[in-house]
Amino acid sequence: MKYIVQLTLKEIMNKRILHMGIIMTLLYLLLYGFAAHYSAKSIMTSASQPWFAQLIGYQMLTMGWYICTFLCGALAILTGAGSLSSEVESGTILGLASKPVSRQAIVGGKFLAYTIVTAVYSVVLLGAVAMLTDYFFKLQIDPVTLLSGIGLFILFPVLLLSLAHLGSARFSTMATGVVSFMLFALSIIGGFIEQIGAMMENASMINVGVVSSLVIPSDAIYRLAVSVAAGPMGKSSIASFGPFGTASTPSTAMLVYALVYIIIMLAIAIRFFAKRDF
Numbered sequence: 001m002k003y004i005v006q007l008t009l010k011e012i013m014n015k016r017i018l019h020m021g022i023i024m025t026l027l028y029l030l031l032y033g034f035a036a037h038y039s040a041k042s043i044m045t046s047a048s049q050p051w052f053a054q055l056i057g058y059q060m061l062t063m064g065w066y067i068c069t070f071l072c073g074a075l076a077i078l079t080g081a082g083s084l085s086s087e088v089e090s091g092t093i094l095g096l097a098s099k100p101v102s103r104q105a106i107v108g109g110k111f112l113a114y115t116i117v118t119a120v121y122s123v124v125l126l127g128a129v130a131m132l133t134d135y136f137f138k139l140q141i142d143p144v145t146l147l148s149g150i151g152l153f154i155l156f157p158v159l160l161l162s163l164a165h166l167g168s169a170r171f172s173t174m175a176t177g178v179v180s181f182m183l184f185a186l187s188i189i190g191g192f193i194e195q196i197g198a199m200m201e202n203a204s205m206i207n208v209g210v211v212s213s214l215v216i217p218s219d220a221i222y223r224l225a226v227s228v229a230a231g232p233m234g235k236s237s238i239a240s241f242g243p244f245g246t247a248s249t250p251s252t253a254m255l256v257y258a259l260v261y262i263i264i265m266l267a268i269a270i271r272f273f274a275k276r277d278f
Contacts, residue, residue, distance in 0.1 A: 005116075017075075053138075064133060068125050072118065072122045073184050076114070076157040119158070155221045155259070193205050194248050216261075223250050
């Protein structure tokens, strides 16, 4: 498996999509930095109450992290969708599979390599957004809880990677990418419905969000990460304001479900790939 991980990491580093992703990420951080700067400057000069500055700062953080879900999600899906199927379609899998390497090791090695890349990307991106927000708004967030939230967020791209690997083990790259993005969109819509339902105290809308999280719990991971990262602030009334926050916070059971979800997706991917004809 070590050979597969090293080979895949070298392959990922040479992909143009990663290079373009880094450029777009830098542009996003630049834009976010300007937005945070002028928002904080406007608040500080208007003699507002300190709690209002914390409210806006928290909303900026949750909005910034929410946009990060699109960047991290796109990276996970676009790279993971062709992790196995592109090798089959190009015929390079014949040389790889002919070596004394099991198909299980191929799937596991590729998944581990993509997990390393997306995890590092997520940590750097979320950390940069958090530092920019803290610098301009002086947020009252404990560094330990912030790091815990970022660590929890890593499950977000890993979950999407497991889903993309499942599709890539059985279907074409195009089909896997389309279906994965559609399920990702489903989680986004369900998450918004659940948060709005929580603010309106509408149980039916909350249940819609819960059901969508059972289909794909990526949005639930984001909500949990935001809640943990903000510490006491994430559980206050500040967090209930806006669709990017945690008006409805998933339980710990949803975290366990997400972990089981990843394991099951990966196990099915291994099974599919083991039976696939080259």
